[in-house]
Amino acid sequence: xxxxxxxxxxxxxxxxxxxxxxxVPNVPSVPQVLWNRLTQLQRQIAVANQRGWRVAVNCCxxxxxxxxxxxxxxxxxxxxxxxxQSSTYRATARQMLADLESLREEFPQFExxxxxxxxxxxxxxxxxxxxxxxxxxxxxxxxxxxxLGLGDYRVVALDPQPAASDHEVVHPHVRHESLxxxxxxxxxxxxxQQGRLFDFFTxxxxxxxxxxxxxxxxxxxxxxxxxxxxxxxxxxxxxxxxCENCSSCLCGDCMVRCTDCDDAHCHECTMGCSYCDDRCCxxxxxxxxxxxxxxxxxxxxxxxxxxxxxxxxxxTESEDEEETTTAPDAxxxxxxxGETAVLA
Amino acid sequence: MxxxxxxxxxxxxxxxxxxxxGTTVQQLFTQRIKSGTPQDYLIRVNRQPCSADQVLQSGDxxxxxxxxxxxxxx
Numbered sequence: 001x002x003x004x005x006x007x008x009x010x011x012x013x014x015x016x017x018x019x020x021x022x023x024v025p026n027v028p029s030v031p032q033v034l035w036n037r038l039t040q041l042q043r044q045i046a047v048a049n050q051r052g053w054r055v056a057v058n059c060c061x062x063x064x065x066x067x068x069x070x071x072x073x074x075x076x077x078x079x080x081x082x083x084x085q086s087s088t089y090r091a092t093a094r095q096m097l098a099d100l101e102s103l104r105e106e107f108p109q110f111e112x113x114x115x116x117x118x119x120x121x122x123x124x125x126x127x128x129x130x131x132x133x134x135x136x137x138x139x140x141x142x143x144x145x146x147x148l149g150l151g152d153y154r155v156v157a158l159d160p161q162p163a164a165s166d167h168e169v170v171h172p173h174v175r176h177e178s179l180x181x182x183x184x185x186x187x188x189x190x191x192x193q194q195g196r197l198f199d200f201f202t203x204x205x206x207x208x209x210x211x212x213x214x215x216x217x218x219x220x221x222x223x224x225x226x227x228x229x230x231x232x233x234x235x236x237x238x239x240x241x242x243c244e245n246c247s248s249c250l251c252g253d254c255m256v257r258c259t260d261c262d263d264a265h266c267h268e269c270t271m272g273c274s275y276c277d278d279r280c281c282x283x284x285x286x287x288x289x290x291x292x293x294x295x296x297x298x299x300x301x302x303x304x305x306x307x308x309x310x311x312x313x314x315x316t317e318s319e320d321e322e323e324t325t326t327a328p329d330a331x332x333x334x335x336x337x338g339e340t341a342v343l344a
Numbered sequence: 345m346x347x348x349x350x351x352x353x354x355x356x357x358x359x360x361x362x363x364x365x366g367t368t369v370q371q372l373f374t375q376r377i378k379s380g381t382p383q384d385y386l387i388r389v390n391r392q393p394c395s396a397d398q399v400l401q402s403g404d405x406x407x408x409x410x411x412x413x414x415x416x417x418x
Contacts, residue, residue, distance in 0.1 A: 173415030
C-alpha cells in the first residue's frame, strides 16, 4: 500500500475539519432560466404553427422536450437538497486518509493538484458501444468542498473524442466538463456531503462507464454525425441540410435543390422533369394539359403544354397533304386520340 | 456488532448499523439489497475487494456500489 505523504495527511485533516464546520448543505438556485425558456418556446411553437413552419415547430418541440427534462432534473436536485438529512454520518480525517490511499489502488492515476486545489483521478480509456471516448480525469475541488459542504467537480477528457454535432460533448453524459449524474445524483451528493471521497470517485467513474441511450446529450449512434437519410454517412450540424418536405437530414452531396423554387430536398421528395430531366420538388412539377406528364415550369408554355405537345404534329400534316391527293373513296379510320390512319 | 454500511444504490445511504456476529458479505447483501444480484455491484469491505463468504468484523466499512449507473443529459 502507498505510504501516505505528510501533505495528504494534512489535506485529510483539513477536509475533515471543514466538513464538520459546514453542516448546512448548499441549496441549488431555482431553475428560473429554464422556466423562462419553456414559456418562450411555447410562444415560438404557437407562432410557427400559425405560419405553417413545420420544420421550425419540430425544432422547437425537440428543444422543449429537452428543456423540460432538464427542468425536472433540476427540480429533483432542489428537492433532494432541501430534504432533511437521513444520516448524520461524516467521514473523519482518518477515513478520508484511507480513502486517498485506496484511490491510488483503484484508479490508474491519482494525484493532488495543490495549485488548483483539486483531487485528480484518472480513469482507464472508456469505450461505449464500440465508440472510443478515451480516458477521463475527474477533478474534485477541495476548496469548494470546504466552502460549501458540496464539492464542485469537473470531468475532463484527456484524449477528447467529441461528438460531431457538438464539440463540447466529449461523453454522452458530459458537456462543458460537467457530468449529468442521472441515477447517481443522490448517491454522489450524499458521498460529497459526508466526505466519502472514495465513493464519490467510484460513483462518477461508474457513470462514465455506463451509457444511458434514453437520455444522452448526443446518442452514440449519432456520435460521428446524424446519418444522412439518403447515403447514411454521418453529417455534423454545421454541414447538414433538412428536406423542406419531409424534414429528413441530408449531407451536402445528397441534398437536391429544386430547379424551380431552389429549396433543399431529399432524393425521395423530388422527381425529374419529363422533358429536361432537371429535378424539382413535387409541388413545383406541373402536369402538361395534354399528355398529363409532369414538367418543370421552364418546360411548360403559357398554355401549360409541354414541348412535345406544343410542337406541330409533322406526321399529321404530311398525311393531310397525302389525303388531298388520294382517291376520294379512300377509307379513313380513327387510329388513336388525335391521330388518324389513312388506308387506301 | 456495529459496522458502517454504505449503500450507493439509489439515494446513497451511509450509516452505522447493527449486524449479528458471523454475518457474511453474501448475507448482508441479501438482507440489504432487495433486487439485483451481487454481480451487478462492486462490494468492498474496508475499501478492498472481498469474497462472498467473508465474515464481517466489528467496525468494518462495507460499501455496495452498482457497477453500471446511468447518467443523463442536463
